[in-house]
Amino acid sequence: MRLLSLALEGLWWRRATSVMLLVVAACTAAAAAAAPSYAASASDAVLRAAVARAPTGGDGTGIEVLALQSGAVSTSALESAVHDAFTGAAGTAYPRAVLQLSAVQRPAVQRPGGVQRIALDSRSGLCGELRVLEGSCVSETDRTGVVVERAVARALHLAVGAKVAVAPFRGGRPIPLHVRGIAVRRDAAAPYWFGSTPDVGQVTLAAWTPASYFSAFRVEPVDGVTASAELALDRSVVHVDTAGPMLKAVGAAVRRLQDGGATSRPDVTSALERVVQSGTAAGSRLMLPIVVVIAELLALGWYLLHALVSGSVEGRGAEVALSKVRGMSASGTLVLVLLEPALLLGAAIPLGVLLAAAGERWLAPAVLGAGVDIRIGWLSWAAALVAAAGGLIAAAAASAAVLRRPVLEQWRRTSRAGSRRSAVVEIVLVALAAAGITQLELSGSLAAGSGGGIAILAPMLLIVAGALVASRLVVLLARLGFGPTRGTGAVSAFVGLRQLARRPAGRRTFGVLVVAVAMAAYGVSSAAVLAQNRDERALTDVGAATVLHIAPDPRTDARIRSVDPTGRALTGVAQADIGLASDYSGFGTAPSANGSPSVLVVDPRTFGAVAYWRDDFGSATLPALLKPLSAAAPRIAVITGTRMTLSITTPHDPGLLGLAADLTDIRGAPITARLGVLKRGTEDYTADVKGCAGGCRLRRIYLTRPIDQIGALVIDFTIRSVHVTGAGSSAQPTLDGIGWSPLNPTPVGSITAAEKVTAEPDGLRIAVSVVGAPSETAPGFGVVAGTGPHPPALVAAHLTGGSSDATVQTPDGDAFQVQRHGVVEVLPRAGDAGVVLARDWVEAASPSGYSHLLENQIWVGRDAPSGIVDRLRAAGVRVLSVETAADRASTLASTGPAFATPFTVAGGAAAVLLAVAAVVLGITLLARRRVFELSAMRALGIRTRSLRGSLLVEQGALIVTATVFGLVLAVAGVQLALPALPAYVDDPAYPAFLVHQPLGTLVGVGAAIAALLLVAVAATAVVLERRTSVGALREAEQ
């Protein structure tokens, strides 16, 4: 008790030192305590972000249970099975199921360009989730009523009361469906909708019916009627510590569901496990950087504690001597000396944990996002305890020399220099660090793009080794200054340099400063480099600063040009995912980091100015690379009018042959013009083409035979001209330069040889030889327009192919040859697996029409004026969603590796604070000796100004040199390790990681740190100076 009381009295007596020690210890404990909680919180945030980003449906975090219906159509069996499986499964976080009956049927009557499929869904609780805009929701008894989503209704021009008939499942009369209402979803992002989006395509009408629609049927599995239960995850309950049990519980529930059902085994689809594992893995990638930063901070903290306690104990040498003189045992003396730091370290544990909790709660919303739970668990307490224990060991180590020192030496203050021993330790440390870096280099961990987190060790090793070497170097530099400053009258410089060179404590402080500056600069530089690369990656992913997803409209291009006549801010793009196509022969299928390959159909004149491009993406600028794509496309025959006339010469009697022409309107809808029966001689054949007032593309001209015409037929005819009249007609089309080719390029069915197509002076001559009856595979013979040279393509590196020609096939089914004109590493938005084609060329080459060529995106360039999106909307562009590079960058910033960056910066800031403490300590702990020296010099007549100057020279040289070394080490560390560190969760091979360090900012940071340290020095020096007097000589003498 007596010793405890003495310790408390001592703490109060030396309160300045006590406070300093407490602050350093608390900072060290806080750093340690912050690591586990930050890692846990950040991991949690990463997991939750991964879960939030994942689709809500069965391809994401939802569970879709699908049962093919047979017999009576009903959800009841499935509902019961799902209920039995999931009820009581603790932790499954699937609060409710949405039951749905689905069937895809065909319209009873196909209309050109109209609906090709009708997806009918009956969803439980539907009307509660809809906001009906017109008409009403469907009632359960209204088995022929449907509700159509507004976007679908607009796209298909449906109104309340419209009727659509669908073919029944197996024969019978068509079933009329009546549009009862037009509605929008109350919350399209709600779990209820299971990630489904409005279907605005032109091929499928998605409509909601009551369950009674289905109850009227008995079906067979081949009818494809399904009952499904959609279980949307309650994402709010997903946390790192609950994810594992939740997955187990879900797995068990799914097994129960699949094994226990009396009915057929349902299909269960969910990517929950993949999503959670991906999120958990991403979170775990945080650990190494955090551990490294904490290790560095702990090392600094312990070092400072060691210095602080050793200085403090050194100052209490008289007490130690007194204790020995009084006959106190070694243990008693140890307790007397260490009780004070032990008490402070003990107090630092809760204080550090509190600091960590407060700091994290303050920073978490900004760094980890809102709603992140900061939990200070036992690990944080344990880490703080370890930090304090390390501090105590450092204190004990620091005390050991004083405790071992004989009393007489204590009195005489003739401490033995341990410089030789410390030099050996430093050499060993530098050698170990060099060996570590070499090993990392040899193992490939430092190779750019290796993505190995272990590379984070390299900067730490480099900084430690560099600091040790630099601390020796600074002494040599100071010694070099002795000569020039000796005898020149520059007392300040001479004394300052001597202090710097002779004081081991100054060298230690220098080491601390180098490490702190390096840590802070590394944090700032790595944050800047990562942010820049994140922006680059985001722009590459999105393709441009902003991409608007729009409802396809043939007038989009005109609207874009009305808003942006120069073509520098906006460009229309049609993007199609070709990854799902079964065949795109000609291109290799090397796995792409970007997932499915894409076809970007662009206007090459504007695309190059708007799309994001970086020099290393290709061998030239994007406009230069797109130049071959700007070459004039083959002409196409455009019919603009409502009546079309063909002039044809038939030299021989053709028999009974029908003449027809196929056109596609601007939406891609097919139009067939029946021009009558072919006659001998030169005749005009006319047909109405009312859908072509806005322009149609003439695609085929062909002859058809009656089905009973089975004899041989040899005929040739010449198409002399085409003429258009009626509404919209102005310029007359020409058949020249279209690139006509045979309708049947190879013999097929009754056609014994391919049609011969030759361009004659008087027109296009077609010769045909046919034997046998007409067949379904070759219903006619004639010519097809639009095949000319293959469209030039700009291809990303991953789509490698041997030949320069290749076939591209889109999900629409169009397949056409392209000519590779350029290969680039990365394409904006398409990544390393994509093809860019010019719209004109694709229009000319595409056999089926325009549908996939209508722009579904508008890209907005970085330099676009503000408000341009609003102007597009005002011009009539229907924007479905907006995707920005900034949002993408924000998403990337919430991935695992990115979360380590703020921690690194915070670690650097903490290190700077510790450095300030080190500087103050460096001065105050030696204050007594300094006071003696300064007083002696003052007694010798050296002016106060010179004494101040000497301190300034010493500390200024120390700080400035340490700052320079720290900055250099940080820059080297970033250059060494950052390219090898994982920057994103998915880490694609593109765009190449750039290390453009913000040298200006780093110099600013260094200057700010140096200024802060100099202020601390000045404040400490003022206090010190007040104690400097000739009288202090006597005190020091004693």
Place this chain on the structure above:
Amino acid sequence: MSVLVDVEQAVCIHRTADSEVVALRGADLLVEEGELVALVGPSGSGKSTLMALLAGLLRPSAGQVRVLGRDVARATEREALLHRSQDIGMLMQGPERNLLPYATVRANVELAQLAARAPRRERHRRAAELLEAVGMGSASSRRAGTLSGGEQQRVALAAALATGPRLLLADEPTSQLDRENAAGIARLLRTARDRWGTTVLVVTHDAELGDAMDRRLTMRDGRIGTEARSGEQYAVIGRDGTVQLPADVADRFPAGGRARVVRRPGHIELHPLTDEPGKRS
């Protein structure tokens, strides 16, 4: 009276990183119980080293040092600690070496008794008695660091006497005190001997303090040279027969020269040979 301190031909060599310093060159000393002895001499003459030897803080390089019958050279560190905690009180030069500045006066006195494992009540009683004796009873709850130099030295003396040591070693106890306080300390040292029977050995530059002691031994070059008792000066004859002359006498003999020894009844005469060829006078 029994011999408390018996130093015979003590040699002590301090080793530093670069050299060795011979602090004692065969010092001899006998102190009997109850004596008040002052060791005087110039700086570096070995006074403090001799005191450290007696306290068990140093071991002699050669010779024998017996304190209270214990051989210091053979004592373990633990025995030395026990020795200091029970039998020897030390009063060092400078208050900061004797007191914890942050502790109260009473705590400082009691701290000295902690090592001796004295019961709490006994500690309190003894502290109160000592503080009263040194005139600091009223300041027992003040922090030592706030006292004046004289007061601190008095408290330090009380602390040194706290365990009731048989031998008090005091190193320059009056070095920072004015004449009045120095005289007070001299009185207290004598009181310690008179009241508690403590033998006192003082190292000092202070002639007045030296005169206040029963014996004043002069050290020079690591040896005990002369001794003064009751105003008379004596040369101390070493066990090897060496004699250190008083400084003023030694000045009359050239260094390295020879003296003629003349034995007379009752005394011996030394005559310097000044006309010896080749020798400086």
